[in-house]
Amino acid sequence: MKDATFRVLRGGFCLSLVLLAACAPPATPLPPGMMETMVAATIQALPSSTPQPSATLTVEPTLERPTATDLPTETPLPSLTPMPTFTSTLTNTPIPTATPAGYNFGKKQGDSSFGCVVVAQFPADGFEASPGQDIAVTWRIQNVGSRDWAKESIDIGYISGEKMAIGGTLFDLSKTVPAGQVGDIMLTFEAPKNKNAGAYRTVWSLFRGSTPFCEFSFSLGVK
Numbered sequence: 001m002k003d004a005t006f007r008v009l010r011g012g013f014c015l016s017l018v019l020l021a022a023c024a025p026p027a028t029p030l031p032p033g034m035m036e037t038m039v040a041a042t043i044q045a046l047p048s049s050t051p052q053p054s055a056t057l058t059v060e061p062t063l064e065r066p067t068a069t070d071l072p073t074e075t076p077l078p079s080l081t082p083m084p085t086f087t088s089t090l091t092n093t094p095i096p097t098a099t100p101a102g103y104n105f106g107k108k109q110g111d112s113s114f115g116c117v118v119v120a121q122f123p124a125d126g127f128e129a130s131p132g133q134d135i136a137v138t139w140r141i142q143n144v145g146s147r148d149w150a151k152e153s154i155d156i157g158y159i160s161g162e163k164m165a166i167g168g169t170l171f172d173l174s175k176t177v178p179a180g181q182v183g184d185i186m187l188t189f190e191a192p193k194n195k196n197a198g199a200y201r202t203v204w205s206l207f208r209g210s211t212p213f214c215e216f217s218f219s220l221g222v223k
Contacts, residue, residue, distance in 0.1 A: 115145035116214035131193035159203040164189040
């Protein structure tokens with residue numbers, strides 16, 4: 001290796017001298033052996049070949065995978081308490097207990113097919129009112145016959161006494177009353193206002209066509 005380097009340098013050195021000699025004016029020739037000495041000195045001055053540093057393999061640190069964090073478990077929502085169910089029941093509107101003095105109260109009327117009993121009345125007979133005062137009167141009547149009182153065929157009509165009802169003297173039954181059941185009948189009266197103070201009575205009945213079969217009444221006192 002060193003001999004090869006020497007030959008290369010010597011060739012290059014000689015070439016340089018030739019070029020210099022061609023460009024420069026003629027010079028004194030070197031003594032014998034001088035050239036070899038100069039080339040050898042140049043080689044001596046070259047640094048010895050430094051070995052290439054060996055590459056050091058640096059191992060990258062192993063990345064640790066983050067451990068998966070368990071998601072929090074969902075807390076179940078409280079169950080809704082079901083609302084109570086309501087059963088619609090058809091009932092008669094309660095009326096206060098009264099002890100009327102009207103005739104036919106508590107007595108059976110009519111026949112086996114169309115019969116009735118007046119079982120309650122509010123307000124009771126003898127109600128005191130001012131002239132022109134409106135009074136809503138309710139009778140609770142039981143159907144004790146074998147036939148239903150169909151609202152399409154049974155009417156409420158005036159019989160006798162003072163005509164105090166507001167709206168006329170004949171009205172339709174508001175709803176059918178089956179046999180054995182009770183139904184409420186309500187009429188609104190106006191106390192006489194152009195007459196002397198005193199007691200007044202009005203008599204009504206249930207009608208099947210033109211035939212009355214269940215009478216009820218109301219009396220009041222005008223102050």
